[in-house]
Amino acid sequence: MVDVILGLQWGDEGKGKIVDYFAPGYDIVARFQGGPNAGHTLYVEGKKVVLHQIPSGIFHQGAENIIGGGVVLDPVILKKECNTVEGFGIDVKKNLFISHRTNLILPTHRALDKASEMQKGEGKIGSTLKGIGPAYMDKTGRNALRVGDLLNKNFTSQYIKLRLKHQRLLDNFNFTEDISTWEDDFFEAVETLRSFKIINGEYYINNKIAAGKKVLAEGAQAAMLDIDFGTYPYVTSSNTISAGVCTGLGIAPQKIEKVLGITKSYCTRVGSGPFPTELENEMGEKLRKIGSEFGATTGRPRRCGWIDLVALKYACMINGVTDVVMTKADVLDSFEHLDLCTSYTINGEETQEVPLQMEKLPLQPNFKTMKGWNVDTTNIKNADTLPEDMKKYIAFMNEYLGAPVKYVSNGPGRDQIITL
Structure with missing residues (x-):
C-alpha cells in the first residue's frame, strides 16, 4: 500500500512537517522526484531543521527512508544534511537507502544552471541554481551519471567525459568561474555516498509492498510547478504530481491508495x-x-x-x-x-x-x-x-x-x- 503526500500550489506548503507527522504510521518514507531545490522544514526537539534531499521520515527510527530513482542527487549537499541529522543522534546510514537509478548532480550542472540563468536577464525563471535543470536535461539526453555508476571502476573516466561536454557548453556561455573547489568537494562527498546502502530501488520497494509494508511517497515542489501541467515555463524540471510516484519509484498506479494534497x-x-x-x-x-x-x-x-x-x-x-x-x-x-x-x-x-x-x-x-x-x-x-x-x-x-x-x-x- 502506498500513500502520497504532495504540494498543491507552487511549493512551500509545509510538506516537511506533514510528512513528519504521518511518518510514524508508515514503514517506509520515499522521495520520488526533485532534488536539493526542495526545502522541507521540520522542528525537532524545538530546533528548526531543513531537509533538501533526505526524506522527512528520517527522524523516526522505525521508518526506512528511500531516495528514489526519480530524484537528482547532489552528494555534497547530502553529506552536509547527514551531518546535520546525525547531530540529533540519528544513525543516518542505518535507515537511509538510495536507489542505484538516482541521477547525480555534478559541479558542472550547477555551473550550467548559473550560466544559463544569468544569460536570460529579465526572462529568468527563478532557478535555485542547484543544477536541477541541467541534471534532468542530461537524464533525458541519455548522458547522465547515476548513483549505481559510482560502483563501477571507470566512474572517474565517465565523469571526465561528461565534464568535457559540459565545459564546451560553458565556453559558449563565456562562463569563467573557477569550479575546481566544487569538484574537490564533490569527489570527497562521492566517497561518503559509496558507503551508503545503494539498492535496486524498484525491486526493493515492490518487495516491501508485497510483504504488506506501508509506504509514504513524499513529493518535492508542488503540482503547479510540474514540468507538464504547471505554469510552464515557470516550473521545475520533474513531474511533481502523483503520477511521478510511479515513474520515480517504479511502482504501479494501482498500488496508490490515498493522495494527501497540501x-x-x-x-x-x-x-x-x-x-x-x-x-x-x-x-x-x-x-x-x-x-x-x-x-x-x-x-x-x-x-x-x-x-x-x-x-x-x-x-x-x-x-x-x-x-x-x-x-x-x-x-x-x-x-x-x-x-x-x-x-x-x-x-x-x-x-x-x-x-x-x-x-x-x-x-x-x-x-x-x-x-x-x-x-x-x-x-x-x-x-x-x-x-x-x-x-x-x-x-x-x-x-x-x-x-x-x-x-x-x-x-x-x-x-x-x-x-x-
Whole structure:
C-alpha cells in the first residue's frame, strides 16, 4: 500500500512537517522526484531543521527512508544534511537507502544552471541554481551519471567525459568561474555516498509492498510547478504530481491508495511566474510577515496572496487528491476579511479552468469575500472548538474543490495539527 503526500500550489506548503507527522504510521518514507531545490522544514526537539534531499521520515527510527530513482542527487549537499541529522543522534546510514537509478548532480550542472540563468536577464525563471535543470536535461539526453555508476571502476573516466561536454557548453556561455573547489568537494562527498546502502530501488520497494509494508511517497515542489501541467515555463524540471510516484519509484498506479494534497490557507510563490491572486500591497506584506514567508532553500522573500481555488481544484483533479491538508491556518487569525478566488475573467469571459499560458493573458481573478475569525487558533486541539467563521471558510473550500479538507495545521509544532 502506498500513500502520497504532495504540494498543491507552487511549493512551500509545509510538506516537511506533514510528512513528519504521518511518518510514524508508515514503514517506509520515499522521495520520488526533485532534488536539493526542495526545502522541507521540520522542528525537532524545538530546533528548526531543513531537509533538501533526505526524506522527512528520517527522524523516526522505525521508518526506512528511500531516495528514489526519480530524484537528482547532489552528494555534497547530502553529506552536509547527514551531518546535520546525525547531530540529533540519528544513525543516518542505518535507515537511509538510495536507489542505484538516482541521477547525480555534478559541479558542472550547477555551473550550467548559473550560466544559463544569468544569460536570460529579465526572462529568468527563478532557478535555485542547484543544477536541477541541467541534471534532468542530461537524464533525458541519455548522458547522465547515476548513483549505481559510482560502483563501477571507470566512474572517474565517465565523469571526465561528461565534464568535457559540459565545459564546451560553458565556453559558449563565456562562463569563467573557477569550479575546481566544487569538484574537490564533490569527489570527497562521492566517497561518503559509496558507503551508503545503494539498492535496486524498484525491486526493493515492490518487495516491501508485497510483504504488506506501508509506504509514504513524499513529493518535492508542488503540482503547479510540474514540468507538464504547471505554469510552464515557470516550473521545475520533474513531474511533481502523483503520477511521478510511479515513474520515480517504479511502482504501479494501482498500488496508490490515498493522495494527501497540501495547501496553505492562502497562496505564496517564490521567483518568477504568474500569480493571479498576488497582493502587492500592505495586505500581502502582512501575510509575508505573519507567515515568515522566506524561502527555506534560497531565503528569498515569497510573493503572497489570497487562496486561488481555481488552481487548487485543478491540482486536486490531476493528482486524484483524496484528502486535503490545510497548513498555516493560524496566519489568517488576525484578518478582518478573507478573499477566495473562485474564477478568472479572460478577455471578458469567465472561466473556472486554468489556461495554458497564464502570464500571457489579461487575466483577472474573481473573489468571494468571507468574514475572518479574529481568534488565536494556535492552541486549539480539536475540530469542535475551531471558530465558526473558520469552519465556514473550510466548508466553502470543501464544496468548491470536491475534495475534503481533512486536516488543519495551526502552527509549526509537531502537535499543532487538527483532524476534522
